[in-house]
Amino acid sequence: MVYRKTDRVAARLADTRRGILDAARELVSTGGFAAVQMTEVAKKAGVATGTLYRYFSSKEALCRQVFREVSAREMGMLAEIAAGDEAASERLVKVLRTFAGRAVRGRRLSYALLAEPLDVNLAEERSFFRRTHAEIFAGILEDGIDSGELPKIDVRIAAACIAGAIPTALIGPLAPESHELDNNPDRVVEEIVKFCLAGVGVPLAASTLKNRERRKTA
Structure with a gap:
């Protein structure tokens, strides 16, 4: 009893x-x-x-736990995609679209996680979140270079650039006073994807064509 x-x-x-x-x-x-x-x-x-x-x-302790839980859920989703069996460029596109796409669909929460001015404790959580994000990208890029699919680049620098570019690009569109996402949120997502792919030497058009050809021969 x-x-x-x-x-x-x-x-x-x-x-x-x-x-x-x-x-x-x-x-x-x-x-x-x-x-x-x-x-x-x-x-x-x-x-x-x-x-x-x-x-x-305290409020800070509560907010920190909320930040951790939401971030862990999002990172877990991206990590699962990154660990898939598809070619590196295809996984990269999926991770980019998932991250940016979920951000624009959950606009207010995403703005809080990515851009809202925070106290020191939550800023630390955000930094950890971004480093984890960069590690996910680094893993995909390493796979692509090892397989010869992607050109040789400094993986860590490239991954950090991507992890920093996405939140920076989203700050304006996600801002509560912005109307940029009202009519065509997909455009913002695709521009982010295109920029990040070009940064590692994989134009979006080439990646899309390659994936279509792979599906035809599968």
């Missing part, structure tokens, strides 16, 4: 913590990290403000 009670208590605590994080993420998705006020999170999660502080010592 003691163990069953302990399990129930642990499950309840986990559910409460999950509810708090979900509530905070929803606030970030609509108003950025600036919208995460502890009283608002508590209200949205259905708990007392005092209860909130039992799980997270």
Whole structure:
């Protein structure tokens, strides 16, 4: 009986913590990290403000966990694509389109993750997020060079350039006051893809043609 009670208590605590994080993420998705006020999170999660502080010592700690969870989910998705069996150029296109495409579809949350002014702790999380992103690109580029599909380049520098270029290119379009994505968000995504591919010596048209030919002969 003691163990069953302990399990129930642990499950309840986990559910409460999950509810708090979900509530905070929803606030970030609509108003950025600036919208995460502890009283608002508590209200949205259905708990007392005092209860909130039992799980997270401060707003900064809560925001940091939200940042980590959302970033880990996105990076996991990109890493899975990067580890696929397709040719390097095809995986590169998929990762670029997935990252940029999900960013424009989840515009407000993406702006918070990529561009919103943050405190030191969250800025550290953003830097880690970008380094992880660069590592994913580096792995794809190394595969492409090893197979002879891509020209020889400095993989680390090229990957860092791509990882920095995408958020920089998205800052303007994702900004809350911008209307650039209202009519044709796909154009922004394709321009980012085209630029990044050209930067590593793979024009988008050539990559697209190669992938079509591969599918025909498969």
